[in-house]
Amino acid sequence: MSLAKSPWIIHVNVNSCNGCDIEVVACLTPLYDAERFGVLNIGTPKQADIMVVTGSVNYKNVNVLKNLYNQIPDPKVVLAVGACASTGGIFHNCYNVIGGVDQVIPVDAYVPGCCPRPEAILDGVVAALSILEEKKKGNIKGKEVKLKGSEVPSNA
Amino acid sequence: MTTVIPFGPQHPVLPEPVSLKLEIDNDVVVGVLPSLGYVHRGLEKFIDTKDYNQTTYICERICGICSALHGITYTRAVEKLFDVEIPERAQYIRVIVGELNRVHSHLLWLGLFADGFGFESLFYECWKYREAVLDVLERITGNRVIHSISRVGGVSRDLTKEQIDMTLKMLDAVESQVKDIEKVFVNNYTVKQRLVGLATMSKQLAYEAGTAGPTLRGSGNAVDVRETADWDIYKDLGFKPVVEKDGDCYARTKVRITELYESIKLIRNAISKLPNGEVAIPIKGFPTGEAIMRTEQPRGEVVYYVKGNGTKNLERLKIRTPTFANIPSLLLMLPGVKLADVPIVVLTIDPCISCTER
Numbered sequence: 001m002s003l004a005k006s007p008w009i010i011h012v013n014v015n016s017c018n019g020c021d022i023e024v025v026a027c028l029t030p031l032y033d034a035e036r037f038g039v040l041n042i043g044t045p046k047q048a049d050i051m052v053v054t055g056s057v058n059y060k061n062v063n064v065l066k067n068l069y070n071q072i073p074d075p076k077v078v079l080a081v082g083a084c085a086s087t088g089g090i091f092h093n094c095y096n097v098i099g100g101v102d103q104v105i106p107v108d109a110y111v112p113g114c115c116p117r118p119e120a121i122l123d124g125v126v127a128a129l130s131i132l133e134e135k136k137k138g139n140i141k142g143k144e145v146k147l148k149g150s151e152v153p154s155n156a
Numbered sequence: 157m158t159t160v161i162p163f164g165p166q167h168p169v170l171p172e173p174v175s176l177k178l179e180i181d182n183d184v185v186v187g188v189l190p191s192l193g194y195v196h197r198g199l200e201k202f203i204d205t206k207d208y209n210q211t212t213y214i215c216e217r218i219c220g221i222c223s224a225l226h227g228i229t230y231t232r233a234v235e236k237l238f239d240v241e242i243p244e245r246a247q248y249i250r251v252i253v254g255e256l257n258r259v260h261s262h263l264l265w266l267g268l269f270a271d272g273f274g275f276e277s278l279f280y281e282c283w284k285y286r287e288a289v290l291d292v293l294e295r296i297t298g299n300r301v302i303h304s305i306s307r308v309g310g311v312s313r314d315l316t317k318e319q320i321d322m323t324l325k326m327l328d329a330v331e332s333q334v335k336d337i338e339k340v341f342v343n344n345y346t347v348k349q350r351l352v353g354l355a356t357m358s359k360q361l362a363y364e365a366g367t368a369g370p371t372l373r374g375s376g377n378a379v380d381v382r383e384t385a386d387w388d389i390y391k392d393l394g395f396k397p398v399v400e401k402d403g404d405c406y407a408r409t410k411v412r413i414t415e416l417y418e419s420i421k422l423i424r425n426a427i428s429k430l431p432n433g434e435v436a437i438p439i440k441g442f443p444t445g446e447a448i449m450r451t452e453q454p455r456g457e458v459v460y461y462v463k464g465n466g467t468k469n470l471e472r473l474k475i476r477t478p479t480f481a482n483i484p485s486l487l488l489m490l491p492g493v494k495l496a497d498v499p500i501v502v503l504t505i506d507p508c509i510s511c512t513e514r
Contacts, residue, residue, distance in 0.1 A: 061194045
């Protein structure tokens with residue numbers, strides 16, 4: 001139960017315009033104050049439970065994202081924040097954009113919006129918490145994502 | 157013997173991915189090699205598929221912090237192609253929203269910077285005050301972050317009496333709150349120990365390296381596009397560039413704090429002089445020719461180059477953002493700095509990587 005009371009998040013900016021990033025950080029500041037739920041933004045993936053990803057994936061940062069995902073210990077939950085992280089958003093046609101985060105790593109919950117409001121992001125974190133509890137009970141492990149660049153999906 | 161230490165792309169102090177390979181000799185930086193491209197989306201090519209009105213929304217999503225000013229600069233550039241003069245009220249509303257954007261951006265930076273040198277409660281204070289500005293921006297434009305106020309030909313929404321009252325009330329509150337946090341940033345012993353004399357840039361070097369914005373003005377160069385570019389409104393509002401002489405991290409912080417007061421003054425003046433009338437004019441036809449537009453963003457001067465070819469799509473859009481100009485000066489600043497101070501020095505140029513890489 002202690003895990004559910006204090007989920008530590010790692011915030012990963014892959015290809016974001018900063019809009020969702022500052023809203024994620026705004027969640028942690030006094031007006032929204034996610035820390036009252038025990039949510040702590042931690043810089044290292046080794047101690048994180050929830051991975052909050054903002055922005056779509058491009059060819060340069062795809063391996064950074066996979067690397068960070070592989071380092072998070074099980075059980076882990078990935079939360080895609082914003083339109084870009086969910087589907088690629090308005091940038092899905094750009095030449096350097098692979099698409100949403102779920103093209104590369106398994107995503108458990110999505111927060112829509114450009115940018116989502118902090119309330120919506122907090123709602124997403126709370127949804128991620130219940131998924132985390134289920135994964136802990138069922139002993140569900142995230143699969144290892146291979147780091148090969150050729151693994152890029154065919155629709156890119 | 158030197159050691160190479162990678163800094164980023166994922167680093168606790170950086171909200172955005174940028175990678176610096178630091179060459180370290182006995183804890184002192186002797187060389188830096190940046191690696192960019194983690195946020196490159198390819199927007200300048202992407203506008204091929206969008207017409208010139210839709211491109212406004214693309215430009216606003218270049219950066220989520222100075223989004224209103226990106227939109228304003230782009231629409232002013234396209235208006236230059238059409239050679240139209242937009243209503244004065246629309247211009248004033250653009251100035252008001254642009255300066256509100258600067259106030260929230262500087263408060264955001266002060267907070268991140270305070271977190272960078274270990275003052276966590278000061279970080280929370282700055283971001284708490286910033287929320288009041290965002291509330292006003294949301295009331296005026298309908299969104300907290302991506303404002304979409306500027307259109308080719310004017311602005312999308314008019315200012316109502318209630319919104320103006322709310323803005324003025326918020327400015328009074330924020331001004332006194334900024335005075336409170338200014339005491340810590342300027343007078344606190346620990347802060348001064350960390351910042352004074354750190355990563356100094358001389359006036360000459362800053363100018364020659366092509367530095368932009370508060371980083372340039374912190375080194376004693378009174379260069380501000382709000383004063384020099386052909387946007388007459390800022391001259392009517394009595395704008396004066398903010399300059400500090402020392403050129404260190406402390407001076408750059410003081411420039412940004414004083415700019416908060418300057419922006420608050422500009423918004424008050426703009427509201428008191430706000431003329432009546434239309435907020436947008438219809439634009440007919442497609443853009444032809446070339447135009448360059450410069451605006452002062454929170455991080456410095458942004459340059460937009462647009463080229464139209466008589467179709468609904470622009471032929472070329474080229475953007476030079478302030479952080480792109482500031483990264484070379486960061487590379488000049490870093491040698492000689494201790495490894496522990498590197499995060500602070502990187503933060504003092506107010507890096508906006510998503511602007512730079514687009």
